[in-house]
Amino acid sequence: MDGIPPGAKELGVHPTEPLPQPDPEPAGRHAASDPEPTPPPARPRRPLPRLQLGRRLRVLAGVDERLLDRVPQERAWYTSLGGVVLGTATIAAISMYFAVTQAMGAASWLAVFPVLVWFLFILNVDRWLVSSRLGEGWFRRVPVLLMRVLMAVFFGVIIAEPLVLRIFETAVVQHVADQRTEALAQLAGRLKACNPVPGSTEPAAPADCRATEVFNFDQSPVAILRELQTRRADAAELQKIVDADSAQLRAINDLARRECVGDSGEGLTGQRGVGPNCRRLRAEADAFNRTRQIPANNTKLAGLRTRISELETAAGTSHAAFEAERETKIEARVAEERSHQGPIGLLERLGALHDLADSSGVLAVGIWAVRIFFILVDCMPILVKFVGGSTTYDRLVSAQLAVAERDLNHEIEAEYAEREAELRKRRAEIDLEILEHKAELNHRLHRAADRLSDRV
Incomplete structure (x- = not known):
């Protein structure tokens, strides 16, 4: 429990009562028997590692720290320049990430590899642009600066485009979706035009319809319409005959009738009653009716009309089935085409951005403003390098390079002189050896002559 010393309960002491204290031992005996221990030496604290962020940023500007130590006032300048280089490389990496994910249609960890490669590449390119010298004098600086600015602008255009697409992504995606919907609607209309309902008021299929745009139908009203047309023609012809x-x-x-009732007129006798002419005319009427088969023709005409009515009903049903099958096939083709569209890719986004810029002047100004902004941001390292001009560190680098070049020339000249001296020495030794050899030959010749003269 809080406030109770350890072991208080074992001694039977109430928490509010003071603990019994042991009798103090004599100071001498305590000192003699139990010397006071010495505390162990404190371990030295390990210093925390320093990030040295400024030095790391200056590395990105290509600075020699030993030479910069001579002009420490310019450390802030080159630290800021390294930060600009790091910033442009980071923006380039973000741009590459957007480009890769837009090209793939979805975010993926596979985008890390091209993003990292692009980051390191832009980082090294910008480091080279700001670390190398521009030269002395305008005639030397302008060509180099122009080349570097053109490179920066070229990379800036590449880097800026994915960022512009990302900023205007909502409008771009909506435009692409509208384009896809319109393309599917045009496809459906084209398929419908290339497969008109036979016998309907729809116009005939265009002559430029491709084989892939013409469907094969399980049921077609063509046969029914042909029979219906034939039956209608037969009925019309028979109707004329019957009429x-x-x-x-x-x-x-x-x-x-007129002859029988006694009417007068051309071809009539004018005598009332059923006379010879009345019976003859009635007989002619009966004979004509039998010969021309008028009742049979009327019966046949009624059958034709019944069949025509049945065919018209069947044709209507067939038309409805044809239209339903056509709509089903069109929907299936449109669904297949929609499945082929897939995620919105980079090329579709670029085309949509171009269309949006052409359709609206205000939007075009906004797109170009954002694009130019990112291009200028990517050109910042070389622009900062140029605007800053030649610094004391740059002059020290130039002087150091001149001294190094002069020292190298001196070393080359000294080495050449040493080789010349060695060559001359070698030639002198060879000449001396030749003279010694000649002297030895003369000495031998004289000794031989002396021996010969002694013998004679």
């Missing part, structure tokens, strides 16, 4: 025969039969019957 003509009926009119002629009515004329004969009317003439017979």
